[in-house]
Amino acid sequence: MSARPDTLGETRLWLAQRFSAAVLAICVVIHLGGMIMTVQAGLTAAEIIGRVGGHAGWFAFYVVFVLAAAIHAPIGLRTVLSEMMAIPKHHAGLLALVFGLFQAALGLKAVWGFYRLGGGA
Amino acid sequence: MSTGSLSVSVWRGSKKGRFADYDVPRRDRQTVLDVVTHIQRYIDPSLSYRFACRVGVCGSCAMTVNGRARWTCRTHVNQVAADGRLRIEPLRSLRVIKDLSVDMTDFFDKWAKAKGAFEPTATRTNDLAAIQPGDFKRRQASAGIECIGCGVCYASCDVVQWNSDYLGPAALNRAWTLINDVRDGGSRERLAAVAGDAGCHACHSQQGCVESCPKHLNPTASIAGLKRAVAWAALKGTL
Ligand code: SF4
Ligand code: SF4
Ligand code: FES
Numbered sequence: 001m002s003a004r005p006d007t008l009g010e011t012r013l014w015l016a017q018r019f020s021a022a023v024l025a026i027c028v029v030i031h032l033g034g035m036i037m038t039v040q041a042g043l044t045a046a047e048i049i050g051r052v053g054g055h056a057g058w059f060a061f062y063v064v065f066v067l068a069a070a071i072h073a074p075i076g077l078r079t080v081l082s083e084m085m086a087i088p089k090h091h092a093g094l095l096a097l098v099f100g101l102f103q104a105a106l107g108l109k110a111v112w113g114f115y116r117l118g119g120g121a
Numbered sequence: 122m123s124t125g126s127l128s129v130s131v132w133r134g135s136k137k138g139r140f141a142d143y144d145v146p147r148r149d150r151q152t153v154l155d156v157v158t159h160i161q162r163y164i165d166p167s168l169s170y171r172f173a174c175r176v177g178v179c180g181s182c183a184m185t186v187n188g189r190a191r192w193t194c195r196t197h198v199n200q201v202a203a204d205g206r207l208r209i210e211p212l213r214s215l216r217v218i219k220d221l222s223v224d225m226t227d228f229f230d231k232w233a234k235a236k237g238a239f240e241p242t243a244t245r246t247n248d249l250a251a252i253q254p255g256d257f258k259r260r261q262a263s264a265g266i267e268c269i270g271c272g273v274c275y276a277s278c279d280v281v282q283w284n285s286d287y288l289g290p291a292a293l294n295r296a297w298t299l300i301n302d303v304r305d306g307g308s309r310e311r312l313a314a315v316a317g318d319a320g321c322h323a324c325h326s327q328q329g330c331v332e333s334c335p336k337h338l339n340p341t342a343s344i345a346g347l348k349r350a351v352a353w354a355a356l357k358g359t360l
Binding site: 006007008012013015018079082083084 | 280283284313316317318320322348351352355356360
């Protein structure tokens with residue numbers, strides 16, 4: 001018997017979700033660590049923008065964070081949609097894709113805005 | 122020795138039906154299967170149910186007992202009915218034939234779909250394969266090999282209920298034991314058969330199957346092993 005047509009695609013999605021989860025785990029730790037440090041240091045919003053905004057390294061870090069989230073969440077959402085609602089898998093996939101693009105667009109817009117606020121670009 | 126009586130509700134009918142109530146004498150060391158047998162022998166001979174070995178070997182006596190799938194021949198009444206009440210239903214997610222008997226066809230067809238049959242690589246003229254008991258693959262296979270095919274895990278798995286194509290914990294556990302069997306030559310096709318959203322990738326890893334398996338097997342771990350093996354095969358381009 002040859003593999004069912006969805007086999008490789010499903011496996012790739014699974015791999016993408018696992019890899020993005022690993023990236024997210026690191027990103028979340030760095031992000032939360034940064035938040036705790038800024039709160040402990042009593043920094044104001046303006047001071048945070050001054051230190052982090054406009055910094056190419058932090059910009060790249062948050063782009064990776066946003067993209068990892070935009071890959072990870074829609075794959076899970078697709079599964080939830082297809083298990084919980086009586087819709088075919090490819091419709092669930094389409095809805096999840098739209099959600100993922102929306103998520104990526106909003107996230108990247110925020111990261112870009114923060115970068116510019118801090119004097120980048 | 123009789124010690125009071127049990128109040129037992131039993132599903133009667135097929136997909137449509139109703140619960141019938143029976144009073145059954147309470148006995149020492151009585152199993153749920155003893156209760157069902159008492160009803161069939163002394164109260165209503167038309168009650169249908171299935172059993173064979175009565176000692177936890179054949180895997181034919183599984184039913185839903187007070188809301189949970191169990192093997193009834195080795196479930197003592199005092200483990201599950203402290204208040205003297207029992208509600209006995211057929212296994213979930215399988216077509217009910219009559220009363221407590223379910224049609225296991227889907228369950229076993231899925232073993233075949235998961236390529237659960239051994240694919241020999243040697244013939245009778247070859248020497249016996251020498252496999253050390255401590256060998257890593259041997260130990261992984263041994264961990265899952267004692268399955269009796271009772272269907273308790275299958276009936277306890279929510280994903281089976283949501284997705285009727287899902288192969289389920291028992292069939293996938295079987296596939297994993299064969300993938301770890303160095304004498305077997307069918308693993309390439311087997312990995313392709315168990316991947317995807319009707320296979321290992323549908324599993325949520327919440328271990329309902331582990332919790333319910335009367336043989337204390339861990340199908341979730343087997344399925345996690347399949348996910349890893351399938352991922353490697355995909356990365357190597359052999360899926
Ligand atoms: S761990 Fe997987 S196979 Fe076991 S009950 Fe949960 S979804 Fe089903
Ligand atoms: S894995 Fe356990 S519960 Fe499932 S069929 Fe085998 S023995 Fe029964
Ligand atoms: S009757 Fe054989 S396992 Fe219960």
